[in-house]
Amino acid sequence: xxxxxxxxxxRLLALPNxxxxxxxxxxxxxxxxxxxxxxxxxxxxxxxxxxNRAAEEQARISDLVRGIPGMAALLEDSGGTLSTVVIDLxxxxxxxxxxxxxxxxxxxxxxxxxxxxxxxxxxGLGQRPNFTQVFLLxxxxxxxxxxxxxxxxxxxxxxxxxxxxxxxxxxxxxIAVTQHSETPGLxxxxxxxxxxxxxxxxxxxxxxxxxxxxxxxxxxTTDYDVDGITGATRTSxxxxxxxxxxxxxxxxxxxxxxxxxxxx
Amino acid sequence: MAERVSYWSxxxxxxxxxxxxxxxxxxxxxxxxxTTTMATALTMSVSLTVVITLGAGIISVIxxxxxxxxxxxxxxxxxxxxxxxxxxxxxxxxxDISRALSVYVWLITTNCLVLGRxxxxxxxxxxxxxxxxxxxxxxxxxxxxxxxxxxxxxxGKGELFGAQVLPLxxxxxxxxxxxxxxxxxxxxxxxxxxxxxxxxxRSEQVEPPDHTPPETEPAK
Amino acid sequence: xxxxxxxxxxxxxxxxxxxxxxxxxxxxxxxxRRTESALGLGIAMTIVLGIxxxxxxxxxxxxxxxxxxxxxxxxxxDLSYLALIAFIGLxxxxxxxxxxxxxxxxxxxxxxxxxxxxxLTVQCAILGGSLFMVERNYTLGQSAVFGLGSGVGxxxxxxxLSAIRxxxxxxxxxxxxxxxxxAFILTGLMSLGFASFAQMTASL
Numbered sequence: 001x002x003x004x005x006x007x008x009x010x011r012l013l014a015l016p017n018x019x020x021x022x023x024x025x026x027x028x029x030x031x032x033x034x035x036x037x038x039x040x041x042x043x044x045x046x047x048x049x050x051x052n053r054a055a056e057e058q059a060r061i062s063d064l065v066r067g068i069p070g071m072a073a074l075l076e077d078s079g080g081t082l083s084t085v086v087i088d089l090x091x092x093x094x095x096x097x098x099x100x101x102x103x104x105x106x107x108x109x110x111x112x113x114x115x116x117x118x119x120x121x122x123x124g125l126g127q128r129p130n131f132t133q134v135f136l137l138x139x140x141x142x143x144x145x146x147x148x149x150x151x152x153x154x155x156x157x158x159x160x161x162x163x164x165x166x167x168x169x170x171x172x173x174x175i176a177v178t179q180h181s182e183t184p185g186l187x188x189x190x191x192x193x194x195x196x197x198x199x200x201x202x203x204x205x206x207x208x209x210x211x212x213x214x215x216x217x218x219x220x221t222t223d224y225d226v227d228g229i230t231g232a233t234r235t236s237x238x239x240x241x242x243x244x245x246x247x248x249x250x251x252x253x254x255x256x257x258x259x260x261x262x263x264x
Numbered sequence: 265m266a267e268r269v270s271y272w273s274x275x276x277x278x279x280x281x282x283x284x285x286x287x288x289x290x291x292x293x294x295x296x297x298x299t300t301t302m303a304t305a306l307t308m309s310v311s312l313t314v315v316i317t318l319g320a321g322i323i324s325v326i327x328x329x330x331x332x333x334x335x336x337x338x339x340x341x342x343x344x345x346x347x348x349x350x351x352x353x354x355x356x357x358x359x360d361i362s363r364a365l366s367v368y369v370w371l372i373t374t375n376c377l378v379l380g381r382x383x384x385x386x387x388x389x390x391x392x393x394x395x396x397x398x399x400x401x402x403x404x405x406x407x408x409x410x411x412x413x414x415x416x417x418x419x420g421k422g423e424l425f426g427a428q429v430l431p432l433x434x435x436x437x438x439x440x441x442x443x444x445x446x447x448x449x450x451x452x453x454x455x456x457x458x459x460x461x462x463x464x465x466r467s468e469q470v471e472p473p474d475h476t477p478p479e480t481e482p483a484k
Numbered sequence: 485x486x487x488x489x490x491x492x493x494x495x496x497x498x499x500x501x502x503x504x505x506x507x508x509x510x511x512x513x514x515x516x517r518r519t520e521s522a523l524g525l526g527i528a529m530t531i532v533l534g535i536x537x538x539x540x541x542x543x544x545x546x547x548x549x550x551x552x553x554x555x556x557x558x559x560x561x562d563l564s565y566l567a568l569i570a571f572i573g574l575x576x577x578x579x580x581x582x583x584x585x586x587x588x589x590x591x592x593x594x595x596x597x598x599x600x601x602x603x604l605t606v607q608c609a610i611l612g613g614s615l616f617m618v619e620r621n622y623t624l625g626q627s628a629v630f631g632l633g634s635g636v637g638x639x640x641x642x643x644x645l646s647a648i649r650x651x652x653x654x655x656x657x658x659x660x661x662x663x664x665x666x667a668f669i670l671t672g673l674m675s676l677g678f679a680s681f682a683q684m685t686a687s688l
Contacts, residue, residue, distance in 0.1 A: 018331055022331060023334060026338070027334055030341055032344065034341050034342065034569070035350060037345050037570075038565065040542070041348070041349040041352050048357070052356065056359070089376070131373070153620070179363070183300075183446075184300045184304070184364055185300060185301075188364075212424070231447075251292065260270075260528065291510070292506075292509040293506055293508065293510060293609075295506075296509070336576075336605070337573075340572055341572075342547075344572055345569070347568065352565065360612045367612065367619055370568050370611075371507070371608045371611060371612055376608075377607065448503065448504055448508070448675045448679070449672040450672070451506070451676060452669065453668070453671075453672040456665050456667075459661075459665040459668060461660070462660075463660035463661075464659075466635040467660075470661045473662060
């Protein structure tokens with residue numbers, strides 16, 4: 001008969017499975033090892049995920065800009081690059097202390113977010129950041145093009161897009177969708193160039209200043225519509241609501257007004 | 265003395281003879297939602313096969329020391345951890361597909377197939393046989409998914425893996441896509457048809473009828 | 485009030501768990517052979533979903549959402565990847581607790597449910613309800629209505645299927661279609677029918 005095994009590990013394994021000690025220790029070990037495994041995987045992979053997302057965003061912006069008719073030529077004339085600035089949404093002008101580099105840190109402060117009332121929250125966001133980064137193309141003193149990032153709750157998840165608006169601040173020049181989780185073949189057609197080609201030339205607001213843009217049910221009928229996507233009613237209405245929110249008084253409305261008045 | 269496990273038969277049985285989806289009714293949940301394109305079907309198949317194989321291996325290694333009271337939750341936690349790792353991996357390197365798969369990758373955790381195999385096989389056999397069995401079941405599952413995904417993408421969009429195979433009528437070709445293929449019901453019809461075809465070929469898989477009509481004399 | 489009602493209808497019929505979202509199909513098909521088991525499953529699912537989805541919403545918002553730990557000084561701590569394990573833990577605990585309560589105070593109901601309750605711990609639909617709640621960013625109220633609505637929708641679908649299958653058991657089906665094959669095709673037809681509900685809430 002062997003003497004008592006002093007190795008605690010072997011002693012643990014030798015316990016009957018039903019003993020309370022063993023149950024607790026096995027539960028604890030399994031949880032601890034799983035937690036370590038999961039957390040290390042996440043920590044290791046997260047930088048790659050954010051880097052990929054940033055690279056994708058850059059690629060989409062370049063594609064969007066190139067997709068706008070005459071854009072490539074415009075860019076070359078004006079010397080090539082878009083300028084970028086962080087906007088204070090409430091006041092409709094450039095943010096005083098925040099730069100594109102410090103924007104992410106600024107947005108971790110809850111004070112820089114506005115909680116939206118149910119009636120105002122067209123895009124299903126819950127809350128809206130007070131500062132966003134936009135991209136501009138200037139021709140001398142005037143702004144000839146502005147790129148506005150927008151986001152909203154779609155059918156399957158968040159939809160992120162970038163809307164390009166011409167210098168009159170009322171005509172859409174183009175749209176690019178950077179992220180969505182819509183149904184492949186149906187709602188996911190919002191990323192099709194053929195559907196996005198509907199957008200250039202669509203007007204945003206009418207003469208009284210109300211946002212009239214919408215995604216039509218079926219074929220577009222007015223200057224303020226774009227064609228809808230058959231079989232993707234909910235995605236289409238999500239896009240309508242997202243655009244109306246961000247192009248209206250709760251989003252970039254004050255900014256577009258300020259630029260229109262020449263105050264930017 | 266336990267008999268030698270035949271690895272080859274363990275591996276190939278789940279492909280047709282004991283296919284988890286068409287015979288054992290396991291793992292159906294996620295099988296249908298992700299088969300709109302072959303890319304998503306393939307990613308899902310690979311993810312599930314990896315999770316089930318590794319999970320079966322790990323659980324088999326510790327099988328003698330899992331107390332009965334926490335048996336199920338321990339298995340689930342191990343499988344859930346593997347799923348999270350795979351999901352993070354997909355988000356890092358295959359971001360588009362990961363977004364299309366959305367929550368269905370996480371649902372691998374409660375996939376009846378994964379838990380079914382660990383409960384019935386991995387608990388009683390050594391690591392290598394368990395992993396072979398799990399891998400075989402994973403392959404059986406993948407086979408069904410890829411066939412479904414292929415049919416749905418081919419007839420729903422005329423594409424395979426995103427490459428246009430059948431020229432669309434809109435773009436000057438002859439093929440008008442069957443949009444029904446992109447919706448939920450088509451997956452059910454296709455799977456029903458697949459089961460029917462399999463059981464017509466292999467009649468041992470046919471289920472017995474619920475009622476046998478009584479013998480009657482034909483009316484004179 | 486009509487908003488709550490329309491959201492309930494949406495969760496029950498438009499986003500029907502087995503027929504539109506493909507969740508919970510294993511038990512859906514297995515339990516639809518007899519109407520009694522179908523009804524039992526449906527009721528059990530409604531109760532568990534109605535409890536776990538709002539509870540999971542709360543623990544997600546308090547502990548795991550990005551920025552949830554802001555009050556402790558860790559505003560950029562994002563533990564959302566742990567949501568899976570936490571949800572399963574909560575679901576398993578809820579089911580266990582429910583079983584204990586039923587056994588103690590309502591033994592007749594407990595006997596009627598039989599094997600369903602423990603089965604629900606590993607049901608894709610229950611976990612799926614919570615996961616969709618996170619992905620779609622529902623509020624607490626919406627989570628509760630979504631949970632109850634989804635459960636009711638599941639119950640309706642499974643009882644309907646069991647009724648159809650009961651009729652079909654007397655039909656002369658091709659041998660290969662018997663059982664699983666015809667169940668899939670029936671589910672497909674039901675899914676097609678339920679798809680017409682999508683227009684119902686689009687105009688609401």
